[in-house]
Amino acid sequence: MDYLRIRTNFERHGFTTRLFSTKEAACDYLDDLLQNQTIGFGGSETLREMGLFEVLQRKNAVIWHNKVPSLAVRKLANCADIYITGANAVTETGEIVNIDGTGNRVAMTAFGPQTCYYVVGKNKITASIGDAYARCKNVAAPLNARRVGAKTPCAAKGGRCHDCDSPGRICRIISIIERVPLGMKCEIVFVDQELGF
Numbered sequence: 001m002d003y004l005r006i007r008t009n010f011e012r013h014g015f016t017t018r019l020f021s022t023k024e025a026a027c028d029y030l031d032d033l034l035q036n037q038t039i040g041f042g043g044s045e046t047l048r049e050m051g052l053f054e055v056l057q058r059k060n061a062v063i064w065h066n067k068v069p070s071l072a073v074r075k076l077a078n079c080a081d082i083y084i085t086g087a088n089a090v091t092e093t094g095e096i097v098n099i100d101g102t103g104n105r106v107a108m109t110a111f112g113p114q115t116c117y118y119v120v121g122k123n124k125i126t127a128s129i130g131d132a133y134a135r136c137k138n139v140a141a142p143l144n145a146r147r148v149g150a151k152t153p154c155a156a157k158g159g160r161c162h163d164c165d166s167p168g169r170i171c172r173i174i175s176i177i178e179r180v181p182l183g184m185k186c187e188i189v190f191v192d193q194e195l196g197f
């Protein structure tokens with residue numbers, strides 16, 4: 001993975017970037033960085049696999065609907081000044097692509113927090129926005145649909161998107177972050193391991 005080129009492209013787009021070899025090292029970095037903060041988490045297998053909630057909640061107030069699934073918790077998380085999330089896909093050229101069902105993550109990565117951190121495993125890196133979109137639809141969304149037990153064709157039929165009209169469709173809002181939103185700081189925490197979907 002050519003992280004130098006990838007990080008350069010993200011930094012050209014206004015992001016700061018970090019690179020860690022392991023999820024434990026990334027966890028330690030965020031643990032050292034964040035203290036006495038209110039932090040919202042986006043829904044993320046990456047964050048779950050890292051155990052980041054458990055680490056950060058020792059010194060911060062961390063709000064995560066994956067721990068307490070409710071709309072109220074999602075709304076509370078979306079008032080935090082610091083937001084941490086994964087990404088469904090990023091590009092080597094320096095963009096982030098996410099698909100949401102409820103839109104809480106897409107909303108917070110576009111507007112709201114002072115600082116947004118994305119934790120990104122190497123399996124999320126794609127060549128282009130087209131490839132990122134395809135990854136979202138044919139890898140991330142089907143696995144997420146299966147995880148949440150959604151009654152969608154992608155969850156039932158071998159994992160590819162069928163562009164369904166199912167009531168359980170989890171793909172409802174798609175965002176492409178091309179540059180850091182005005183007024184926000186954004187950091188990409190790359191981890192050179194496979195993490196999440």
Ligand code: SF4
Pocket residue numbers: 137138141142145152153154155160161162163164165166168169170171
């Ligand atoms: S549009 Fe429907 S079939 Fe396609 S990935 Fe989303 S939920 Fe699955």
